[in-house]
Amino acid sequence: MLRAGAHVLGAPAFFPVGRSNFKRIRASGAFYVDHTRFLEVWERVGEDGYTTLLRPPRFGKTLMLDMMAAYYDAGVGADEHDRLFHGLYIGENPTSGARAHHVLRLNLAPSASVGASFDMQAFLDDAVDDALVDFVERYNLAVQRERPFEMRDIKRVVGAVGRAGGRVMVLIDEYDRVANELMVKDKDAYARSVMGVSGEEASSPLRSLLTTFKMAQDRAPVTLLMTGLTPIVLADVSAYNVARNLTLREEFGDFFGFTSGDIERGLTTAGHGSGDIAAALAVMRKWYNGYLFPGASQRVFNPQISLHFMDLFTSSARVKEATLRGVIAPDDLVSRNLRVTESMLSVLATSRAGAGPLAKLLGGDATYTLEGRVVDEFRFSDLMRWNLEGVESESEDKFCSYLYYHGALTFAEKPGMLPPDKLSIPNELVRREFWDALPKRLRDAVLKTLDAAFAAGPQASAELWEDIFSALNERSAAGIADTSRVDEHAFRGMLLWMTGNEAVSVQTEVAAPRQSSEGAGTGRVDLVVEHVKSPTRFVIELKRVKGSGPKALAGAVERAAEQVADYDLSAVPKAAHVTHDVRLAVVLADDDVVVRVVGDEE
Incomplete structure (x- = not known):
């Protein structure tokens, strides 16, 4: 569903490529697909607890959290709130949680490359300090900052909200971004930064952070939603076993990605005719479509990569003409900054555990049938064993599940009531990425x-x-x-x-x-x-x-x-x-x- 009203003259481009600021997107009249019914569903299952929701790269997780922050923020005035959500599902069907929380945002995406010398503790300290400074100032809390805030200060700040009778909502974006890079570049650094010592909750920086949020519940009512790519870090940070993983639950199947109807409405609003839109969709279906999540009503397009093409199709006469003539160049189909998968694909592409599945996926079968279901919990050590031990069906299922979470595979058909699940490569772009590995x-x-x-x-x-x-x-x-x-x-x-x-x-x-x-x-x-x-x-x-x-x-x-x-x-x-x-x-x-x-x- 598009925002009512015209695009603001002089505002950023209509298609918000790489943009995730919900308020700015709404204020400019830019293209926005209404996934706000997610809030209604999420409140029924997770609004009073700790939850995790995983989706592949470039699927709008950051924008979803920014929309949530705007909706739940007690500091947003009623008039501004009405303007932001006017015409959207949640604006017409508000929930009791609207404007009822002190919202703490924590983005764990690094600003620089991650390598063997990466200091996870310093990185998390800086992220926590930035988040708490913004939180204390925004809500005018009586909390002194005599030194940079540290993890231990989270409980102190949450306590200040609790004493005033307030509720805290914590939104953590890209919880495993750094960890995924360390898996590829330095497994020892990964072990130090993430895994720590079994049974010791504060034995790694990431364990300490998540344990601190868990312990903050006794200072005020805390609701937490964490997004990321895979469940590996959740399993390795076993201290955080209070979170419910919503990723494979069917009620969340329709809240990420674009449908063909969304794309048609966007291109129509941008001024394209039906023939041009049909040509654009023919290209996009081949390259960006095909993702199917449990419970979804239809297959969807990768949203960020779709926005990239829709923007080029609208702003570049050359790209539009090439699309209409059926001679579009692969370099125009995706920016190097918008790759579907992460760097570990280049490692797993030659894994022994992957040889059997890849033979079927890239060969004549085009699908791979698991022994059971997509695996919802496995550890980093499981990945390492694939290169050291014999190929077993359990290893192959974890290999395929890992690629599913990264968006390199998707469900070949809607999951049935009983196993096994069938997976397939979603589109031509991902198939090319296997080759590019x-x-x-x-x-x-x-x-x-x-x-x-x-x-x-x-x-x-x-x-x-x-x-x-x-x-x-x-x-x-x-x-x-x-x-x-x-x-x-x-x-x-x-x-x-x-x-x-x-x-x-x-x-x-x-x-x-x-x-x-x-x-x-x-x-x-x-x-x-x-x-x-x-x-x-x-x-x-x-x-x-x-x-x-x-x-x-x-x-x-x-x-x-x-x-x-x-x-x-x-x-x-x-x-x-x-x-x-x-x-x-x-x-x-x-x-x-x-x-x-x-x-x-x-």
Whole structure:
């Protein structure tokens, strides 16, 4: 729902890209999607307690908290409150909590990069001091600041509100932002800053902060809502077990993201006609849509990235013309400052626990079925075990759940009453981010050589394919000290990066009858690779050997060649334009790759 009234001449752009100040957005008449019914629902389940709500990056969490601060703030006058919420759901259906709280805002997003030398204690001290100074001044509290405020002063300030008969609402934004960066850059710093010592509530800076808010409840009625990305830090900061996690509850499914109706109304108000809007939506559905949360009535678009495109479509004649002609450039589709996922995607992209799920998600299946539900609690140590232990369904479920929280996966269908849940990649932008997780050198080497292999068709040499497999084998082993762990299961996942070329399709573990009496029955082809313009299909059997001795390699090549030659490929569906099958036997060694072209047939 749009705000009633016209955009104010001379105000910031109509589409508020990167802006999260609710009062300014409303005052300027900028585009605003009404999610204020969230307050009514949240008050029923969490207004008198401590709650957490997680959503992917760029999904409007900060704006939601700023709207909440304006609604609940006892310091906002009645007239201003009415102007801010006029025409919105909550303005027409006010709750008892309106203008009834002293609101304490705490934003834990760092202003500079986070590294091994990052001082979490100093960072939190500064954030607390800034928040309490603003809080005391705004509500004119009788609290002296003889030195910078510290965590221990939270109880003193809350007590001042309680003695006056007031209520405190604490809104913490990006509670795990720093922690997520430390996970990637320095796990020891993460342990010091977040995990602390099991059973000791004040043994890390973040534990101390959350424990202090928990203990402040005896000074005044305190309501707390905390937003972030994943439940990992909640699990590692076990001192904060009083918070209810609302993330997967169905009643909150419709309060983040844009619907196609929201986008149509925004573009209409910006002056675009129906034909232009249809062209814009066609692009946006491919690149930004597809997110489905539990209980949601429909799939939604990533809001911040959608705003970026809507603003360009409105302000740039070049971008609009390219959109209408269907030749929009990828660089116009997303700003580098508006990436969907966080940096850990580049680490998890090559995790052994991820090889199986990624093979299905990036291959022909396009979905991954969990053993159970999306996991609502797991620890940082669970992530580390994926690179050290065998692949288990529990590890794969946590891997996929982690990507779900980061917005790299979403529900493939509405969750049923019973498990399992099914997940899928939401859109083209996220699919490209999986590909972008690989270094440019590797992407270029693989794609250029792959093009050459398809151009050569049945005459493609074993050496061409060895170049492709060697580049991928080197990358798949790069983050694992024990390269014997890079088995054919993990390598199949790596080969799916070939789909960075949109013309290439890769299927894994494809069922195929065996022709020989010894191998009677149905087997599974490791990889089937096709190109939309090539008449050649490559059918690949993979083997992994430990060590690289001549006898071991020769024996593995013979076994792979016999196995791939035994498949009855006439029973394996192929695209109508494919006329040739080329069978390849591929053997992976610790420091070598051997490819044999077994034969080609029409």
